[in-house]
Amino acid sequence: MESVFQNETVREILTRYRRIWAIGHAQSVLGWDMEVNMPKEGILERSVAQGELSVLSQEFLLKPEFVELVEKAKSIEGLNEYERGVVRVLDRSIRISRSFPPEFLREMSEVTSQATKAWEEAKRSDDYSKFEPWLDRIIDLAKRAADYLGYEDEPYDALLDMFEEGLTTKEVERMFDRLERELKPLLERIMEEGKVPRSHPLEKEKYEREWMERVNVWILQKFGYPLGVRARLDVSAHPFTTEFGIRDVRITTRYEGYDFRRTILSTVHEFGHALYELQQDERFMFSPIAGGVSLGIHESQSRFWENIVGRSMEFAELIHPVLRENLPFMANYTPEDVYLYFNMVRPDFIRTESDVVTYNFHILLRFKLERMMLNEGVKARDLPELWNEEMESLLGIRPKSYAEGILQDIHWAHGTVGYFPTYSIGTLLSAQLYYHMKKDINVEEHIASADFGPMKAWLREKIHRYGSIYPPKELLKNSIGEELDPSYFIRWVKERYL
Secondary structure: OOOOOOOHHHHHHHHHHHHHHHHHHHHHHHHHHHHHOOOHHHHHHHHHHHHHHHHHHHHHHOOHHHHHHHHHHHOOOOOOHHHHHHHHHHHHHHHHHHHOOHHHHHHHHHHHHHHHHHHHHHHHHOOHHHOHHHHHHHHHHHHHHHHHHOOOOOHHHHHHHHHOOOOOHHHHHHHHHHHHHHHHHHHHHHHHHOOOOOOOHHHHOEOOHHHHHHHHHHHHHHHOOOEOOOEEEEEOOOOOEEEEEOOEEEEEEOOOOEOOHHHHHHHHHHHHHHHHHHOOOHHHOOOOOOOOOOHHHHHHHHHHHHHHHOOOHHHHHHHHHHHHHHOHHHHHOOHHHHHHHHOOOOOOOOHHHOOOOOHHHHHHHHHHHHHHHHHOOOOHHHHHHHHHHHHHHHHOOOOOOOOOOOOOOOOOOOOOOOOOHHHHHHHHHHHHHHHHHHOOOOHHHHHHOOOOHHHHHHHHHHOHHHOOOOOHHHHHHHHHOOOOOOHHHHHHHHHHHO
16 A cells, blocks of 8 residues: 655654554553443553553653654645645644643543543432532643633633634634524424424333344444444443544443433444544554544534434334334334434433434533633532523523433543534534535435445545545535535424424
């Protein structure tokens, strides 16, 4: 396989970068194991190991000779797009890494590793006090991170840019202002017209874990997910995707014993993330341009498969036979039942189980609270009540427990303040990509026939094959000729639900 990297300076950079890649690879394995396999008392040693690896990675990245090579490459004319991508990504990584003292990185890694286990126990027991002190430490770390990184308008800008290159608070505000203005009347109209149900009997049907494991594996096989070859499916408290490399990508789901759409849609969602990594150009292997360019672009891939594919009538008809085969109660339900069940619209407490119409209000809630943490001195003790008030204001419902309120998400335990807006970016972009894809192929026909190859090929051509060569906004301009536009999502909601 011919290398895409021809310049000698860039090739030397990549030779030196391999150690940094190897540390990241090891950290991914440790992180996956912590969520899937590790006994809970292993957290202390694991958190220290992760902290030390974070510092070691920083040391390699900031070695003077490595930084000098990247600086030298920045001034070389005639680099190809792949080489320019390597230089861009590493220059950005060096800038960010330089911002953080080693002791801060070590503290961040150790605190978030322990906070993750504390969150799991707090959610399981519905006891916020077990997580509250850790959340205070994470808020403090987020503030310090923003100060280290620097910003022009407000601290949140610095954290947003960590997850979505070039994103600003003002852009997020404009996005949510439009969504709140246009989606609230749509939600009211959908609820009034009653064309889609607010509830469905399938929510309460109980299943055995092995039944749904067979269904999920069947779906993944239809999608072409290379289980056992380049991919795995496991179980964790919060479904996630992790990539150790282009040839080793793993997803998780969860089984709650009832309301089976949760595990199916979670599995389909994570498949979208995994596909993005699996369809990278293998010539990028071991380089900094391997992997998705941003969390917003990544989320667009998972939401495409979850919403556009997983909530379609064609998908309901496709999976109905395997549901009947594995779930005894499905003898009483039709494909249309499955479709209506997957497309219920109602205000719900849980973000990951919320419908497509109300989903962005869940993200808006978190966006508001994160800005309060950074700008208004809000402490962990204040957040449960603020959460409940915001949810009541946005959706008209009030959580009755911590587990269905502030403890539902793992993200703050991971220290990822500034991450949540990428979920809305991805949700909006998934609809935008759908309408562009429809210009080239008959999406519904391919879903109905379980012929997912053309859809996967389209996504690879437009998004996946570029890895991290271009910043997200530039990638969209190159691929579909425009930046993120919420109009497509609003159009999709109207067509699907009205």
